Amino acid sequence: MAMTVQGVTLPYSGLFIEHWQAPAAGVYAVMGPNGAGKSQWLSLLAGQLKVRGGTVKRGRHRIGLVMQHPEHQIAEDLVSTEVLWPYGATRRTAPEFLASVAQVKDRWALDGFWDDSPWTLSTGQKRRLVFAVYDLLNPDVLLLDEPSESLDGEWKDRTRRWVAERARDHLVLIASHDWPWVLSFVDQGYWCEGTLDNKPKDLGELWYERQVPPSGRLEELWRELLDRSAPVGLREWIDPQIAAGQAVKLWHWKHGAH
Amino acid sequence: MALEARRTLNALVVVQALAIGIAVIYMSADIWAMGLWLVLLVVAQWRLRQPMTARQGLALLSGAALWGILAYVNRPLEPMRTREALAAWTFIRFFAVLWFSVLILRATSLWALVSHLEWALKRVIGPRAAAGELALMALVAMRFIPVLGASARHLRADARMRRQLAGNPARWNDALRFVMPLVMASILRSENVAEALWTRGWRAGVTPWPKPWTARDWAATGALWLFLIIAWKEKI
Numbered sequence A: 001m002a003m004t005v006q007g008v009t010l011p012y013s014g015l016f017i018e019h020w021q022a023p024a025a026g027v028y029a030v031m032g033p034n035g036a037g038k039s040q041w042l043s044l045l046a047g048q049l050k051v052r053g054g055t056v057k058r059g060r061h062r063i064g065l066v067m068q069h070p071e072h073q074i075a076e077d078l079v080s081t082e083v084l085w086p087y088g089a090t091r092r093t094a095p096e097f098l099a100s101v102a103q104v105k106d107r108w109a110l111d112g113f114w115d116d117s118p119w120t121l122s123t124g125q126k127r128r129l130v131f132a133v134y135d136l137l138n139p140d141v142l143l144l145d146e147p148s149e150s151l152d153g154e155w156k157d158r159t160r161r162w163v164a165e166r167a168r169d170h171l172v173l174i175a176s177h178d179w180p181w182v183l184s185f186v187d188q189g190y191w192c193e194g195t196l197d198n199k200p201k202d203l204g205e206l207w208y209e210r211q212v213p214p215s216g217r218l219e220e221l222w223r224e225l226l227d228r229s230a231p232v233g234l235r236e237w238i239d240p241q242i243a244a245g246q247a248v249k250l251w252h253w254k255h256g257a258h
Numbered sequence B: 001m002a003l004e005a006r007r008t009l010n011a012l013v014v015v016q017a018l019a020i021g022i023a024v025i026y027m028s029a030d031i032w033a034m035g036l037w038l039v040l041l042v043v044a045q046w047r048l049r050q051p052m053t054a055r056q057g058l059a060l061l062s063g064a065a066l067w068g069i070l071a072y073v074n075r076p077l078e079p080m081r082t083r084e085a086l087a088a089w090t091f092i093r094f095f096a097v098l099w100f101s102v103l104i105l106r107a108t109s110l111w112a113l114v115s116h117l118e119w120a121l122k123r124v125i126g127p128r129a130a131a132g133e134l135a136l137m138a139l140v141a142m143r144f145i146p147v148l149g150a151s152a153r154h155l156r157a158d159a160r161m162r163r164q165l166a167g168n169p170a171r172w173n174d175a176l177r178f179v180m181p182l183v184m185a186s187i188l189r190s191e192n193v194a195e196a197l198w199t200r201g202w203r204a205g206v207t208p209w210p211k212p213w214t215a216r217d218w219a220a221t222g223a224l225w226l227f228l229i230i231a232w233k234e235k236i
Helices: A038-045 A079-084 A095-107 A123-137 A153-166 A179-183 A203-210 A217-227 A240-255 B002-008 B011-027 B031-048 B054-073 B080-106 B110-125 B129-166 B172-176 B179-199 B215-233
Strands: A004-009 A016-021 A026-031 A055-057 A063-066 A141-145 A171-175 A188-193
Touching: A004 A038, A026 A038, A026 A153, A026 A179, A026 A203, A038 A063, A038 A141, A038 A171, A063 A123, A063 B129, A079 A095, A079 A123, A095 A123, A123 A153, A123 B129, A153 A171, A179 A203, A188 A203, A217 A240, B011 B031, B011 B080, B011 B110, B011 B215, B031 B080, B054 B080, B110 B129, B129 B172, B129 B179
Parallel strands: A026 A171, A026 A188, A063 A141, A141 A171
Antiparallel strands: A004 A016, A004 A055
């Protein structure tokens, strides 16, 4: 049974969800201004937020939520214990489980601090640890709240590849303000402001329609080009190299040089 | 009008109103007087436009009921009717006192209350660090406790989610899993709070600069004490 939310108004943010049905699989962004209710919506889907009125059906989906602040998901004194505590002793010795643990350790580069306290880690490392925990738990629906926050360039890239791989046969929802990061690999998204769209839209179009204040000069320039109907793509500004190439093509096009 | 007046009064007037109100309500021994206080509380609640939630109502009722039960249990030698009447009166009084206190505290900034009390204390005993430290403890507790409560809820929800995802039944000690991270997070947060306070110029031995005492505050204080004297003399 598909996960659905109907006639729900979230407390504080006042976000109204008339009808929302979860797509079967894939990665979708949840974008919107601060305080619009994105994190609350993810908490609602994860069953952590109770609301009066409306219906929320989660079916038999196994849902995992990576929260915005990793400190809210760290409870042990060792990184290894943090990853392994939910599992029973029998399972922990099963060869296939040990293989999964090794894979997760390798993916999130936990070897270097496997026997350290999670409280000594940087925020980015703590976030990687929580990703590792949910990577091993392997939920059907993974909800990520501001996942790129405090990650360096390399780990943003690795996280993007991990999410894209998961999204082939799982559903991943990402609440974020990091437009360049989500635009680099997410095709569709929901806009969250007052109400929640019931169907996802093209994320590039969503970025352009919503006219968010530009984060930099390149984004501003791209918006201007799009406003003037220049033959440029909606997402090319996120990569300065592609944008530069496009600018050269544009120059040739303008001056008739081929 | 009443709301505007409430905003302009000095927090020390509010402290006096709280103390005098509690004393008068608790001294009331007539049914009509208690009825009058309850009607006034309903009016005040309506004027504040802050409806009481079911949880708050339940907390008021259960707190007052606890005192009523204690009054009944602590007088085993009295006749049954006296004990019942005493329990009922204690329940009503505590209910009114708690309700009044909640209303006053909701209508005032707790931060303003504590900093004005710190100012008053330092005026009496001098700018001693102990007074500032006491105020700091109260302020930090007020800021910390709701944040810690929210953290605890997140941690418990996460523990429950992980157990379900791992296919294992929840254990009794999962509910306590939030204790250690809460201590660690508190230590980390307290550093930030201390730094923020210091950079804003807070020092334990320096007298804060609260809102000045105005003619309106003198009038309100006079009216409050007059009300207390009348209530006491007339045995309302």
